[in-house]
Amino acid sequence: MADKRYGMLFDSNRCIGCQSCSVACRAENKVPDDVYRLQVRIDGPKGEYPQLVMDFERHSCVMCEKAPCVPVCPTGASYMNKDGVNMVDSKKCVGCKYCINACPYQARFINPVTGAADKCTFCYENRVQKGEKPACVSICPTGALVFGDVNDSKSEIRLALQQYTVKPKEHLGTHPKLSIIPNKRGGGQ
Amino acid sequence: MDQLWGPMAQYTTVQWEWPVALYLFLAGLSAGAFIAALLVKWRDSSDGRYDGLVKAGALLAPVAIMLGQGLLIIDLSKPLSFWLLMLHYQLQSVMSIGVILLMIYSGLSTLFAAIVYKEWLADCELTEWFFKPLFPIIEWFENRGAWFEWVMCLVAIAIAVYTGFLLSSLGAKPLLNVPLLPFLFLISGMSAGVGASIALGATMFNESVQVRNLQYLLSLDTKLLPIELFVLFVMFTGLVNMGGQYAVVAKQALTTGIWANIFWIGVVGVGLVLPIIVSLTSLHGLNVSASNTASLTAGGTNSYETQQAMPMGILLLNCTLVMLGSALLRLYIVYAGQLFI
Numbered sequence: 001m002a003d004k005r006y007g008m009l010f011d012s013n014r015c016i017g018c019q020s021c022s023v024a025c026r027a028e029n030k031v032p033d034d035v036y037r038l039q040v041r042i043d044g045p046k047g048e049y050p051q052l053v054m055d056f057e058r059h060s061c062v063m064c065e066k067a068p069c070v071p072v073c074p075t076g077a078s079y080m081n082k083d084g085v086n087m088v089d090s091k092k093c094v095g096c097k098y099c100i101n102a103c104p105y106q107a108r109f110i111n112p113v114t115g116a117a118d119k120c121t122f123c124y125e126n127r128v129q130k131g132e133k134p135a136c137v138s139i140c141p142t143g144a145l146v147f148g149d150v151n152d153s154k155s156e157i158r159l160a161l162q163q164y165t166v167k168p169k170e171h172l173g174t175h176p177k178l179s180i181i182p183n184k185r186g187g188g189q
Numbered sequence: 190m191d192q193l194w195g196p197m198a199q200y201t202t203v204q205w206e207w208p209v210a211l212y213l214f215l216a217g218l219s220a221g222a223f224i225a226a227l228l229v230k231w232r233d234s235s236d237g238r239y240d241g242l243v244k245a246g247a248l249l250a251p252v253a254i255m256l257g258q259g260l261l262i263i264d265l266s267k268p269l270s271f272w273l274l275m276l277h278y279q280l281q282s283v284m285s286i287g288v289i290l291l292m293i294y295s296g297l298s299t300l301f302a303a304i305v306y307k308e309w310l311a312d313c314e315l316t317e318w319f320f321k322p323l324f325p326i327i328e329w330f331e332n333r334g335a336w337f338e339w340v341m342c343l344v345a346i347a348i349a350v351y352t353g354f355l356l357s358s359l360g361a362k363p364l365l366n367v368p369l370l371p372f373l374f375l376i377s378g379m380s381a382g383v384g385a386s387i388a389l390g391a392t393m394f395n396e397s398v399q400v401r402n403l404q405y406l407l408s409l410d411t412k413l414l415p416i417e418l419f420v421l422f423v424m425f426t427g428l429v430n431m432g433g434q435y436a437v438v439a440k441q442a443l444t445t446g447i448w449a450n451i452f453w454i455g456v457v458g459v460g461l462v463l464p465i466i467v468s469l470t471s472l473h474g475l476n477v478s479a480s481n482t483a484s485l486t487a488g489g490t491n492s493y494e495t496q497q498a499m500p501m502g503i504l505l506l507n508c509t510l511v512m513l514g515s516a517l518l519r520l521y522i523v524y525a526g527q528l529f530i
Contacts, residue, residue: 017193019193019194022194034196034198042192042193071279072282072283072284073279074277074279074284074288075273075274075276075279076277076279077277094265094266094267094271095265095270096284097266098282100204101359101361101362101527102358102359102361103361109202110266115266116267
């Protein structure tokens with residue numbers, strides 16, 4: 001069987017900004033206090049009553065196919081695994097912060113406990129490898145997140161990606177595997 | 190901590206702070222001093238007797254690069270794992286290429302210092318015991334001649350240039366992602382290295398510094414500074430012409446906040462324009478007029494005497510300004526490059 005290509009879809013129309021995903025991520029991945037692998041930022045309410053808009057923005061690693069963080073790493077600690085998930089080998093990482101500066105999505109940070117660069121892993125080692133979905137996807141109460149193998153034509157994500165989607169900072173040519181359905185709600189349309 | 194989604198400190202943290210900027214400065218200075226020493230050595234090959242400026246450059250090169258590498262290691266978030274950089278190599282990473290270059294360069298600059306100071310090292314009681322057995326090896330390298338010195342010169346240039354590529358390879362940072370940055374760092378590093386060599390040569394090795402060599406380096410510095418100004422001009426106009434985020438960031442970096450002040454007052458004013466003025470009015474001009482009058486009145490016989498009267502205070506001030514400007518340039522590029530994105 002061919003290698004997988006894991007991807008994620010964030011439907012910002014379904015997101016309600018409840019922060020469950022962020023809390024689940026922290027609990028699942030034991031993310032230290034004050035640093036985040038995932039944030040859902042709320043922009044708004046904006047506009048004029050009653051035409052109000054609230055935008056929800058997922059902020060995490062977007063799993064670039066052409067990831068700027070990988071070639072800059074001087075030790076090979078930053079790499080893409082066989083299933084297309086960008087990972088950090090914290091034992092190989094020396095903490096030079098080159099990858100953090102190379103990331104156009106500001107998805108990386110220094111883990112204050114390990115001293116290594118850290119980021120979203122799609123819960124690859126702790127959940128996805130066991131056949132589970134990432135913690136954020138499992139917990140989302142509104143189904144705003146879809147996860148799966150985009151190489152599998154029968155997967156839920158392939159079906160979901162038939163909708164209109166955009167890629168974050170697409171012009172950079174990084175080919176993210178996180179897609180977004182932009183917000184159409186609010187504003188009185 | 191107001192927002193529902195938590196603090197955003199990690200997204201605004203400047204990852205590379207002053208130790209990295211200082212390293213970039215020291216690496217440039219080291220390479221510049223090495224090149225300056227070689228340039229003077231090539232001008233007059235007085236057998237075995239080195240000009241004070243060669244001695245100064247030969248000493249500065251290894252010391253500055255060692256200090257710089259120390260700063261780099263301290264700046265790692267896992268400093269004790271620095272050896273992993275020498276175990277795993279990734280040739281597509283500028284930093285990894287830099288590690289290789291730094292190891293070669295550290296060896297070559299130490300070797301060059303050993304060549305220049307070989308007699309002193311062989312006589313000194315502290316170093317005699319380990320240096321004596323190495324003496325034939327040092328002499329073997331010393332007798333390799335010009336091609337080996339060219340290799341050393343090229344590696345020094347590579348060190349100054351790589352520090353620019355290290356930053357310019359960052360596509361996510363528009364102010365750093367400019368093709369001219371390696372060239373800017375080479376010019377700036379050269380001028381800092383030349384300035385440091387003059388300052389150290391004129392103070393510590395004054396008795397063996399020949400005035401014509403001093404003037405040669407001084408005039409080299411006076412030429413490098415306008416080139417650096419021009420490169421900065423081309424770099425920023427280029428950024429503006431590139432449009433999009435590049436133009437936005439370039440305008441922000443030149444007009445907003447403390448970093449714009451550091452650029453205009455520190456880098457351009459104190460570091461480039463002022464030393465050009467000092468050099469042209471107090472050092473360069475003085476010598477020309479002094480030797481002119483001397484040749485008119487006494488047939489040029491006492492021109493040597495008047496030239497030696499080059500004001501030491503102003504000479505050191507000029508060198509200090511040049512080095513300060515070079516250091517502030519790295520500080521500005523490192524901080525503004527990370528803050529304006």
